[in-house]
Amino acid sequence: MRRCVRGQSSKRSQLLRDRFFALLGYSLANWEVLAEDLRRHAVDNAVETNEANEFGRKYLVVGTLAGPSGRSATVVTVWIVLRDEDFPRLVTSFPGGRP
Secondary structure (H helix, E strand, O other): OHHHHOOOOOHHHHHHHHHHHHHOOOOHHHHHHHHHHHHHHHHHOOEEEEEEOOOEEEEEEEEEEEOOOOOEEEEEEEEEEEOOOOOOEEEEEEEOOOO
C-alpha cells in the first residue's frame, strides 16, 4: 500500500495517510485492490487541473473513493504522463480536497 500512495512527504503525513487508507479498508495485504481502485478513481472523476512541465503532463483528480470497508471519502490523486510515453503513472494520492 505504501508504494502506491506515498510521494515525498514527512513521516507524520505518511502515517496519517496510511491510517486514512486503513480506515477505508486498505492494507498491505490487499494493496492490489487499492491500486485498482485508484485507477478507477482516475477514470470515474474529472481532471481538476492538468499542466505540462519538463517531465511530461501532470493531472490532478479529485473525487470520492469507496473502500473495501464500505466507507467513502474524498481523495486526490496526481498522475503524470511522461514525455514520450502514452500512459499515466500514479505520483501520489492523499485525503481531502485540493493540495
